[in-house]
Amino acid sequence: MAFRRFLRGSVPWEHLEGVTRAVMERYDEPSARVTFLDADNWLSTPFVVNDRWFVKVITQQNSLVHGLLTRGRNLGAFSSGTEGFFEHFGTPYEMAQHELAATERMRDLGIDAPEPVEAFEYEGMGVLVLSYLRDFETLDDLPRESIERHTPTVFRDLHRMHEHGLAHGDFRCENVLVADDEVYFIDATSVREDAIADARAYDLACALGALEPLVGAPLAVDAASAVYDASELLAAEEFLDFVNLRPDHDFDAAAIRGAVEKRALDNDVV
Template sequence: MQLRQLVRGTLDWARLEQVAQALAERYDRQEMRVEFMNADNWLSTPMVVDDDLFVKVISRQNTLVHVLFTTGRNLGAFTAGTEGFFEGYQNPYEMARHELHATERMRELGVSAPAPIEAFEVDGLGVLVLEYLPEYESLGQLSERDATQQAPQLFSALRTLHDEGLAHGDLRGENVLIHQGGLYFIDATNVAADARDDARAYDVASALASLSPLIGPAQSVEAALIYYSIAELLEARRFLDFVAIRPDYDFAAATLKGEIEKRAADPDAPVGW
């Protein structure tokens, strides 16, 4: 079997039908419409049920990929001079339940996220059910103007999580959705309660890296400085090279680091937002 096939681990229809059956019973749907998202996804099979439920089906293979990614990211953390701080999950139901709880926790803190509904298990598959957001743009898709408008919200939401000891762990353009003008954090698979300072610095680095191609490195740093101190941005700076290696980010790490250094050299300059 080719590695690609192994890691993507497409689920066979029989198993997906079992999930659909379970959903029809649990939500008392006689006729149910299931649409698969055309996302080519490594970590789950996402689907939309009757335009009101967003369902993520997590297989054993998805959890293995998660462990693999986690190991890779922990190695990356080592290169940034810190111990690994990402947790892996062995079991699909555990992974679904973790995301459900993390989503609940974020909402309790006032950070917007799709309403969590439930997590359950069908034949070894983890199933996570969330409110479906019918219309949104991901942060990565925003125009410069819209991204500029959202940038402070991004750091404000992150600050809220961080002040409560949480970290998101996988902040990037496609995991932040803009729905009805508000910013929603999704994909809370890696959200950690009692996260270490390193995990928070990594979040800030990821947020800067996601915003930078949209609004430029200088503006990204100014937006971050509304909620984070220059000392915190210097911590985040350590992770920028590591974030830059990841294929889902496309930003100029050197320029961004230069902007942070420039700011650090003049700590009393007012925040230019």
């Protein structure tokens, strides 16, 4: 537990107060009510100002942890027979800028995401500001019937990213929010553009792995196959074991393989 606390780190209270004052000044807020989110996040400290501004504070320690995670994930990609495709940025401010740009790109593609506001630097920290979604739930907190209803939208939006040369890079149900019955993507990370095909297959493997425990492999694969062809599903299959090593994924890889291979056989791909 001590090691986990070290990795997660903390932001001194006076720095959080300073960031809050900066937000108040930038957006003409006469006072601030700050709500800290119950999030197990090693890459930032998130909080909400006046139920309007979602703020992520990224420290140098968060950047260090991101670099360690990036190297570990790239080693895992090597074990799957591909080059590493995750990218790391040198400073907390660059991390904030990247997430802002990724959020803007998703919205430009017609994918629902919180409205990006800005990224700025404060005392060597990166600060990302987005609009705050009120009354949201993460995908995995919904009843099964609601998850089943939203699953086709999840794969449709992921496929739209992939069609336009964008990969999410960190698909987890915690990064899919549902507010007012609409699906929103958050926390996109960075992948190397020259390895985008592998990154897309990894994204798809993550999505199948995240949804299999919630809706079952057949339904997840059927929903994916509405927008991905059998060869793309088979490419994702190559990353299932790698994805299942992640502590935030736990799924029946054999069940997904069976459903994917059945779909491929039905389409005479294998």
